[in-house]
Amino acid sequence: MGFFDKIRQGLSRTKENMTARLNSTIASFTGENEDFFEELEETLILSDVGAEASMEAVDRLRDTVEERGLRGPDEVRAALKEILVDMLGKNTGMKLDSRPSVILVVGVNGVGKTTTIGKLAKLYGGQGKKVLLAAGDTFRAAAAEQLGVWAERTGAGFVRHEEGSDPAAVVFDSISAAIARGTEIIIVDTAGRLHNKSNLMNELNKISRVIDREMPWGDRETLLVLDATTGQNGLLQAEEFAKSAPLTGIVLTKLDGTAKGGIVFAIASKLGVPVKFVGVGEQADDLIPFDPEEFTEALLGDK
Numbered sequence: 001m002g003f004f005d006k007i008r009q010g011l012s013r014t015k016e017n018m019t020a021r022l023n024s025t026i027a028s029f030t031g032e033n034e035d036f037f038e039e040l041e042e043t044l045i046l047s048d049v050g051a052e053a054s055m056e057a058v059d060r061l062r063d064t065v066e067e068r069g070l071r072g073p074d075e076v077r078a079a080l081k082e083i084l085v086d087m088l089g090k091n092t093g094m095k096l097d098s099r100p101s102v103i104l105v106v107g108v109n110g111v112g113k114t115t116t117i118g119k120l121a122k123l124y125g126g127q128g129k130k131v132l133l134a135a136g137d138t139f140r141a142a143a144a145e146q147l148g149v150w151a152e153r154t155g156a157g158f159v160r161h162e163e164g165s166d167p168a169a170v171v172f173d174s175i176s177a178a179i180a181r182g183t184e185i186i187i188v189d190t191a192g193r194l195h196n197k198s199n200l201m202n203e204l205n206k207i208s209r210v211i212d213r214e215m216p217w218g219d220r221e222t223l224l225v226l227d228a229t230t231g232q233n234g235l236l237q238a239e240e241f242a243k244s245a246p247l248t249g250i251v252l253t254k255l256d257g258t259a260k261g262g263i264v265f266a267i268a269s270k271l272g273v274p275v276k277f278v279g280v281g282e283q284a285d286d287l288i289p290f291d292p293e294e295f296t297e298a299l300l301g302d303k
């Protein structure tokens with residue numbers, strides 16, 4: 001299945017709701033009419049685009065309709081698509097050129113960090129890269145075991161310590177092992193919950209400092225994983241996690257499980273951090289590099 005079909009399938013619940021509503025609103029467009037813009041804004045808000053981003057999109061559309069003298073639904077759909085793509089910003093991609101380089105994966109419990117790491121291991125392993133998974137979630141033994149299964153499945157290297165040990169030490173050992181073995185990409189799993197929030201942030205900050213200290217020359221991506229089904233909550237999580245280490249990208253998981261794919265627009269326009277991947281299922285192949293244009297096309301494509 002191509003990426004485009006895959007994202008369409010992953011978005012099927014969103015399409016049944018958000019797309020269906022958007023298209024019926026758009027079909028009612030007959031020229032400048034305040035009711036139309038109000039209905040559109042409501043539809044966007046209902047789809048989790050968020051109040052602020054929805055208002056921004058509709059204000060811009062109102063201006064465009066006026067400036068260009070747009071008339072029919074097709075013209076207005078094309079204009080809306082352009083605005084939405086622009087709001088998503090650019091996906092700058094992953095910069096992982098040093099050997100090794102590091103992907104640090106953070107986020108609250110249950111959002112899909114470990115699964116995403118398995119998918120990334122498959123992706124980069126499939127490109128012929130040597131990958132090592134670092135079990136930085138030492139809070140529960142089961143977390144390291146789950147990561148170990150992914151390492152086995154994808155042929156990645158694996159470094160773990162015992163339950164309750166210092167995750168920064170796991171990362172230190174992973175870096176040494178990667179350098180010794182000529183590994184290209186280290187992917188670090190982390191805990192999403194400790195006894196309290198400031199412990200967690202201190203722990204992530206310590207991991208971050210170890211990477212900086214041991215590999216000052218290295219490329220590093222810090223990805224925040226957010227669960228699309230939890231809606232606007234993700235925005236608050238992002239603010240918290242950004243305090244522990246500068247974020248370079250967002251992975252939005254479980255898009256297949258929500259009828260409100262509009263959350264992507266809220267995240268991209270509010271956080272100023274690019275969405276780099278989206279998760280559309282539990283299998284190793286269910287991770288898609290995010291393409292703003294393709295995503296919006298999949299969302300608005302069918303009338």
Ligand SMILES: Nc1nc2c(ncn2[C@@H]2O[C@H](COP(=O)(O)OP(=O)(O)O)[C@@H](O)[C@H]2O)c(=O)[nH]1
Binds near residue numbers: 110112192255
């Ligand atoms: N439907 C769906 N489920 C997902 C996706 N990503 C992760 N999951 C599931 O979410 C649950 C929690 O994932 P896990 O990786 O353990 O989360 P973690 O606590 O952040 O490491 C698991 O049951 C995963 O299979 C996704 O993109 N779609």
Ligand SMILES: [Mg+2]
Binds near residue numbers: 114
């Ligand atoms: Mg986990």
